[in-house]
Amino acid sequence: MIRAIAFDAYGTLFDVYSIGKLAEDLFPGHGEALAALWRDKQIEYTRLRTLCDRYRDFRCVTEDALIFSARSLGLALDSATRSRLMAQYDRLALFPENHAALQALKALGLPLVILSNGTPGMLAAAVASAGLAGVFDQLLSVESVRRFKTAPEAYRLGPDALGVPAADILFVSSNGWDVCGATWYGFHTFWLNRRRLPPEELGVAPHAEGCSLDEVVDYVRAALNHSR
Amino acid sequence: MIRAIAFDAYGTLFDVYSIGKLAEDLFPGHGEALAALWRDKQIEYTRLRTLCDRYRDFRCVTEDALIFSARSLGLALDSATRSRLMAQYDRLALFPENHAALQALKALGLPLVILSNGTPGMLAAAVASAGLAGVFDQLLSVESVRRFKTAPEAYRLGPDALGVPAADILFVSSNGWDVCGATWYGFHTFWLNRRRLPPEELGVAPHAEGCSLDEVVDYVRAALNHSR
Incomplete structure (x- = not known):
């Protein structure tokens, strides 16, 4: 029932991957890879923080994952770009x-x-x-x-x-x-x-x-x- | 100190990725992808099982991850191949x-x-x-x-x-x-x-x-x- x-x-x-469109505008040729890695890392961080009882809220975790992912892909993420990508998560x-x-x-x-x-x-x-x-x-x-x-x-x-x-x-x-x-x-x-x-x-x-x-x-x- | x-x-x-050599022999062109996904999935399953308090030992989790990964990549994993790959984890x-x-x-x-x-x-x-x-x-x-x-x-x-x-x-x-x-x-x-x-x-x-x-x-x- x-x-x-x-x-x-x-x-x-x-659609979390819809963020790939903005990511592609910002980092041509890397939008899809950034969106995919960002999502994987975001989920990974939620798990690690929960396993270790080190909670930070999902907005922080999401931003941390973005920072890691951009660095990992060799993309220069200035604070304005970071803010634009983060803001996209709200829409x-x-x-x-x-x-x-x-x-x-x-x-x-x-x-x-x-x-x-x-x-x-x-x-x-x-x-x-x-x-x-x-x-x-x-x-x-x-x-x-x-x-x-x-x-x-x-x-x-x-x-x-x-x-x-x-x-x-x-x-x-x-x-x-x-x-x-x-x-x-x-x-x-x-x-x-x-x-x-x-x-x-x-x-x-x-x-x-x-x-x-x-x-x-x-x-x-x-x-x-x-x-x- | x-x-x-x-x-x-x-x-x-x-070196967990050393398994890629055998994987490549078994699935030409897919060895590296299989080794990478297998490892990621193995780690993911350890976390999910721990978060949910559903422990199974690492050999089981490793085999489960292999099964998922092969299926995900469209590779036919018969039981002999599965055994060979699992045995490789011991060496x-x-x-x-x-x-x-x-x-x-x-x-x-x-x-x-x-x-x-x-x-x-x-x-x-x-x-x-x-x-x-x-x-x-x-x-x-x-x-x-x-x-x-x-x-x-x-x-x-x-x-x-x-x-x-x-x-x-x-x-x-x-x-x-x-x-x-x-x-x-x-x-x-x-x-x-x-x-x-x-x-x-x-x-x-x-x-x-x-x-x-x-x-x-x-x-x-x-x-x-x-x-x-």
Whole structure:
């Protein structure tokens, strides 16, 4: 039974690689590589900081990852360029189907929340920039527990805020590692496998999979019909 | 004051990318890519499993990472090929300077240990295969705490086993993330920056850096002379 839906933000609702366009304008020939390394490093730093209990918020971690990535690629990152790239994180592109799909999910009457590593400020900015004001009941940030996903404390924000057991919350993420962590935690999970990657070899599988948010709409509609 | 030395194993003593030669024989044109992705995925899985408290030993994690990586690159990995690649992990190449450098460190009279994510079996096999029998006083595996580096429980194995405070143990690793985790933990750290990478942007820096184990020998000799 699905009684609420929790969405990952980055990669799932917002296209983190859309930043590659600005990166390409700033560093011709290196935009894609910078966007890819930046994202990998950002995720790595969230994990290292959580493992070692050295939390810094996602904006700091994101900026640290940008600095490392530019240096690693031999790109000169002055402070104005750094600020422009960081500012872009507050207005990432929404994946094209998401607006209508989210409205369709909203119309089903379920609470919709974001459960993200992002800071409250980053999430509010990205949601507003994408024209999603009013869509989500809550924006849940790991900032309140100072541990990033995939730590259980981060996932626990969902059931705690919604007052619904994890098993009755559909957790939707495009990130294979995130959907595995959420499944381990106990959510009902949907892997929005946008890049059609092979499944992670972690001995755990999401409950459902698709490559567009439209398929999440179909899945939830079918589940609601089935449970009626 | 340096009273003992703890070495990371994979990447520091043993060249994990040396496996690329066999991988290239098995999958012409893809050996380097497979070795690189395999290593990245292996590390990622150690972190996800530790964050979620879902430990499986390093041999399992390494094999899982191999399976994912081959699939991700579209390479058909039959069980014989998989076994051959896994077996290679027990006889990784030693970096060329390591044998003499380790003997030089041994001659200084300090206890030398390995502190690694590897299983006891993997470590024993790699040490024996590299002709390092008798060099190390102890092979410390995270297996006993079921948490991978960079978790503090893993690093604690060093001071616990040696009976020496972390600050008096020189922790040597080629992995930037490992040396940062070890510094956070409280070790005296040496980043064996073999690939001359930029420093991690984690707000912490190793105490010393060099690109060959010979430089560790010099560093320890100087430190011992200084403290006499």
